[in-house]
Amino acid sequence: MSLRFEWRGAFANDEVNELHAAAFATRVFREDEWNWVELTAQQSLGWVVARDDRRLVGFVNVIWDGLAHAWIQDTMVDPRDHRRGIGTQLVAEAVSATRQAGCEWLHVDFDDDLRSFYSDACGFRPTNAGLIALQEWFQAPTNRLSEESHPRAPRS
Numbered sequence: 001m002s003l004r005f006e007w008r009g010a011f012a013n014d015e016v017n018e019l020h021a022a023a024f025a026t027r028v029f030r031e032d033e034w035n036w037v038e039l040t041a042q043q044s045l046g047w048v049v050a051r052d053d054r055r056l057v058g059f060v061n062v063i064w065d066g067l068a069h070a071w072i073q074d075t076m077v078d079p080r081d082h083r084r085g086i087g088t089q090l091v092a093e094a095v096s097a098t099r100q101a102g103c104e105w106l107h108v109d110f111d112d113d114l115r116s117f118y119s120d121a122c123g124f125r126p127t128n129a130g131l132i133a134l135q136e137w138f139q140a141p142t143n144r145l146s147e148e149s150h151p152r153a154p155r156s
């Protein structure tokens with residue numbers, strides 16, 4: 001086993017869609033529905049890829065405003081590899097690269113159950129933030145992108 005973390009590392013859509021499905025308990029999105037390679041190339045400051053040998057075990061996307069603010073999005077670790085420090089290291093790499101890019105602030109939002117991960121393990125301090133659920137399926141107390149609840153998740 002050799003863990004490797006790479007800022008803006010190469011990845012394929014299929015492997016990120018599979019990792020996303022495993023981490024967030026959704027179905028596996030197809031490349032024509034969710035093209036991470038194109039989206040990150042066009043819109044992200046960067047992303048971190050974690051591999052154990054060749055297997056993709058973790059991924060985090062860093063989006064930004066082009067200058068001062070960046071946001072952690074879609075932190076995901078393969079459930080088989082939870083609690084190996086991979087999530088913490090993904091975020092640490094993102095913090096380092098974002099700082100080096102000259103950004104002033106790195107944001108994240110999360111549910112209460114992940115406070116010990118983002119606050120204690122990764123070092124985010126609490127701040128005021130706001131959130132509006134834009135689609136009615138997010139009002140229900142169901143999982144975010146669950147197959148049953150999310151219209152963007154038709155069965156393939």
Ligand SMILES: CC(C)(COP(=O)(O)OP(=O)(O)OC[C@H]1O[C@@H](n2cnc3c(N)ncnc32)[C@H](O)[C@@H]1OP(=O)(O)O)[C@@H](O)C(=O)NCCC(=O)NCCS
Nearest residue numbers: 023075076077082083084085086087088110113116117121
């Ligand atoms: C959240 C997630 C990225 C953490 O990845 P990980 O590699 O398991 O995290 P680490 O091993 O670096 O954890 C470091 C510490 O954070 C805390 N932590 C990690 N996962 C946690 C969880 N699910 N709940 C509460 N605390 C957690 C623990 O204190 C842990 O230390 P410990 O293992 O010594 O107890 C991973 O559980 C995941 O992919 N979850 C599903 C997707 C998700 O919810 N992503 C976040 C969206 S905001």
